[in-house]
Amino acid sequence: MAPTLNIIGAGHVGRVLGRLFAASGEFDIGGVLTRSAGSAADAVAFIGAGQALESVAQLARADTWMLAVPDDQIAAVCEQLAATVALDGALVFHCSGAKSSVELDSAARAGALTASVHPIRSFADPQAVAGSFGGTWCGVEGAPGAIAMLEPALLAIGGRVAHIDAAAKTLYHAAAVFASNYLVTVVDTALRAYQAAGIPAAAARELARPLATETLANVFRLGPETALSGPVARGDMATVARQQAAVSAWDPEAGKLYEALAAATVQLAARRT
Structure with a gap:
């Protein structure tokens, strides 16, 4: 029984x-x-x-x-x-x-x-x-x-x-939020920024799709340190500063998000060496 x-x-x-x-x-x-x-x-x-x-x-x-x-x-x-x-x-x-x-x-x-x-x-x-x-x-x-x-x-x-x-149960659950919910928030910010640059919403999704899907695939295939690319990975902090200013001028809350993510990405890039 x-x-x-x-x-x-x-x-x-x-x-x-x-x-x-x-x-x-x-x-x-x-x-x-x-x-x-x-x-x-x-x-x-x-x-x-x-x-x-x-x-x-x-x-x-x-x-x-x-x-x-x-x-x-x-x-x-x-x-x-x-x-x-x-x-x-x-x-x-x-x-x-x-x-x-x-x-x-x-x-x-x-x-x-x-x-x-x-x-x-x-x-x-x-x-x-x-x-x-x-x-x-x-x-x-x-x-x-x-x-x-x-x-x-x-x-x-x-x-x-x-x-x-x-x-550590609360931290465990926060990990799932980072991997799922906050990922949606970051992609939403990217789509809105594309649209603010003049790209229609449907086209913005198609522009973001390969970047997002290929990046995620690389993270799980290669690990985050190797998957990281872009200005922070290259050490191009002048570009990061210009983007920070542009994003903050467009949307102050998105500017705060960019700043927080840039700081975390600098730490991730440091693990590559």
């Missing part, structure tokens, strides 16, 4: 993991509790298993609990769970990239093994993610016993496991 898994919070991440765990046979899905009965029923339909519930009081005891709720609700939901259901000997984990397993301290005090599992990818399209999860890295941290139970389950659904220092 597969261990039972109750799910609290079945948005994009919760329902994808629920479907994959159920399909793999790693867990037998029990109760599914979300913000409303309707959304719980939708989640159960997507997962293909489980029972839609309306309150914590309806949750039966389970071997494993997945809390896929918003970050700021993890601790409160866990406290409510620990006060309502026996958790001794159970595994309780959440799916936040920003919060560590410390958020589940109330479950740990109730005798549960606790951990966090953060699949490192966008879940904007749950159907697509569920069909292409293989190879997805999952950042994990928590009690050794919890990790020992979770790691085989993640491997069974095609995940790859990266062990995180719980004390």
Whole structure:
């Protein structure tokens, strides 16, 4: 018999993991509790298993609990769970990239093994993610016993496991923000600057596309030090100064971004020697 898994919070991440765990046979899905009965029923339909519930009081005891709720609700939901259901000997984990397993301290005090599992990818399209999860890295941290139970389950659904220092969980999540969110911001600034120079928006995207994609490919193929090119890499700080002035005159906030990035790039260039 597969261990039972109750799910609290079945948005994009919760329902994808629920479907994959159920399909793999790693867990037998029990109760599914979300913000409303309707959304719980939708989640159960997507997962293909489980029972839609309306309150914590309806949750039966389970071997494993997945809390896929918003970050700021993890601790409160866990406290409510620990006060309502026996958790001794159970595994309780959440799916936040920003919060560590410390958020589940109330479950740990109730005798549960606790951990966090953060699949490192966008879940904007749950159907697509569920069909292409293989190879997805999952950042994990928590009690050794919890990790020992979770790691085989993640491997069974095609995940790859990266062990995180719980004390550095916020820094870990910031790394993902740099690699994804802030990358979008930098490219957006480039597109706006092209347009300010007279290039239509559609053409600006086509100009930026090969620069951005080839640069990223070089970073992951050669490493950032070797991939770096441009005026800072050449030591042409006079050009950097002229660009700084031009960008600041066009958009003061973009000028601040350019200045911060130039300083960081100087440090990166120094690692090349």
